[in-house]
Amino acid sequence: MLFRHTTNKVADRKALNVNPAKTCQPIGAMYAALGIHGCLPHSHGSQGCCAYHRSTLTRHYKEPVMAGTSSFTEGASVFGGQANLVQAIDNIFTIYDPVVVAVHTTCLSETIGDDITQITAKAKESGKIPEGRYVFHASTPSYVGSHVTGFSSMTKAMVDHFAEKSGKKRRQVNIIPGYVEPSDMEEIKRIAKLMKVPCVVFPDTSNVLNGPQTGKYEMFPRGGVTIEELKTTGDSLGTLGLGKLASGPAARALDTKCKVACQVLDLPIGLKATDRFVDALRNMAGVNVSDDINIERGKLLDVITDMHQYFFGKKVALIGDPDQLISLTEFLVSVDMWPIHIVTGTPGKKFEKRIREITEDIPVPVNVKAGGDMFMWHQWIKNDPVDLMMGNTYVKYISRDEDIPFVRFGFPILDRIGHSYFPTVGYRGGLRILEKILDVLLDRQDRDSPEESFELVM
């Protein structure tokens, strides 16, 4: 009983967070920045933050994760980090030679109040940024929002800094995939390709954080959106932002800056949300939905109907990031499951409202909380047990303690590998989610059923 210290009594705990269901902004910014080709993320703060972010991403992806740090010392924390950042920029281009350096701040540099725009301008003036190379930044104070906010801000910064409007439209669609896995970004590109829609997906961490074994260590792997592609986003037909929180700000910024019309959709997780994505893409690009896509959809629907008797009335507890949870909850409800405890660590009242709407017809009480933690979620589960839990790796403690089936979903996943390679978005992603859910539910049924009713065919 590793989490035996979880008490049953739910108390109001405003002053603290126990077993967090979120983490801090810079890691999201770092992840987003890695989705630009040839980009070195740079953490403007002290060393520790950067080391932690890199280690956590490395544990999640089992890939090397590179990022520079301004290495603040006491001096920098008193006099500001300007000298550190200018020196860092100089050193980075000398040693590592990236195409672009994406600076994000930390709690420390934010509180000190360093003006990154002015510092980078200064670096440029003094010739520290070579020709054809770039430095841009996002402000990511961790005492606001969560890792999702950081991702969102860095993605928006890409638009602010790079998008250009030449006046000549290009027959392409911008897709901002949201804070999803490299495999998901790959899948989104595949769907667009099947529909014959040329697109720019940004950020794009596929082939950066799920790269092949090549026998070589490449500081800058081959994946990632290029700066040239980013520049053209201002001429696209339109933008699809997937996930309100992670992609909304960037999509809208592009609209404001270059008058590229945008639609912000839910993440395409599950049947209905993927339908909406495919439909929006079709409309925006003026194409027809290809047969291939229809067949994929049909297969997902086939599994849903074939297995629906196992879904009905199963109580589920979900914990993770807002954009993911909204679509996932909708998906589960659509197959007749009952998500009843839903927690995200990221603050935001809209989340609670949206989940309430989606779960309206569930005939049992539903708990939902934005800005909650895993401790509270566990308490809810203790008081009203569920058949299934979905969340990041830390949920495994609760799964073990309470003996409840568990499907890994979200960030971080430190103990399994699938997320890097198999998507959960799109129709195929929906299939994978259902397969995982059925696996654990049916395994449980096999384990628990008495010998006489132990079934071969299910």
Added chain:
Amino acid sequence: MSTIHILEERQRQIYQKGKQPFDMICDKVSIAGSVSQRACVFCGSRVVLYPIADALHLVHGPIGCAAYTWDIRGALSSGPQLHRLSFSTDLTETDVIFGGETKLYKALTQLIDEHNPKAAFVYSTCIVGLIGDDVTSVCKKVAKEKGIPVLPVHSEGFKGTKKDGYKAACDALFELIGKGPVDHISPYSINILGEFNIGGEAWIIRDYYERMGIEVVSVMTGDGRVDDAGKSHGAKLNVVQCSGSMTHLALAMEKKYKIPFIRVSYFGIEDMAQALYDTAAHFKENPAIMKNTRELVREEISGMYPQLKKYRTDLEGKKAAIYVGGAFKAFSLIKALKHLGMTTVLVGSQTGSKDDYEILRQMCDEGTVIVDDANPVELSKYLIEKDADLFIGGVKERPIAYKLGVGFCDHNHERKIPLAGFVGMLNFAKEVHATVTSPVWQLTPRRERSY
């Protein structure tokens, strides 16, 4: 890759034996912009204190610092598991503007009421140092109200390196000492310092000492308990492992409680045996202890030797690279690798001192590269140049090794099996053998054969 730049400022942090006069500089903060593998002061403190399982560990700061350190070390506890939960004051914008003291007070009192810990540690992170919360006085107040020690750990990340974090942790730990009863403690008694029970290592070491006839008063901090630390001043000797982490505490205890200390390492056959002999030698007024020790060492070694020899046959002549936190561990590893017939072609550490590197230089063969605070580009350059078969490092190094097609052994906190003690040496050999001789490398481009 062969033409990578080594920054001028970095050149004196890299040394190749036989190639240049030895004049390494270290102990400096990483230069800005480098992709350093180093962590912060807070990380150091957290590592040292975390294994105290019946204490509350509250991270005072924004959420990240706590989230990233949530149960990532395999420091085992035989009893309470409170240390495996993550507690944070989760500072938000208003706290940063108006100060986080009230929040800290509320969090502490509520948590102490809920969990009844034996003591509480409050870790200050960077931001706390900046906004100037008076953590010490909040701790004092809560300690008084709740009747348990509530100790501030001054671990603001930017105030130095990981080593300074060890120090801050030792300072906090020192406050616990001297509180418990010492009347029944044997005259042949020790504290084990700097052993964190990763994979159950403290249990192995403790067992050795007990078989020698020595009482272990406390382990600091592996499988640690507040009460054990409280009576640790009753021990007659401090046995300190590892270069950096707990020497500071040993010195403080020597000064205040007149407890002498010796430095040991539990990795590898020689160092392990030496550790036990050195400890036994301290209690020479009881000859039985030395006798027991000899028997123990003989028994343990003869039990493992045949197996070790088998591994050695396969590993003879293979090349290893080492990049670890403290240099002291590197010493032991080089020796242990020699036992397996392997040579060390690259060795580096995050926190070594100049003296440490001098010792490394003497231990190594001609041509061995020695680095301080290396970055991934440097590490991979030398791994390939030196054609290493094995890389020993931590979490950030593992994927680099694998991308290159080099075997890997985690000698940091993510390892699951004990590598300390005699049995640990055998485990180590087994792990090294498994990865170095794994057929998977033959599938990779670097070692591809026609098959």
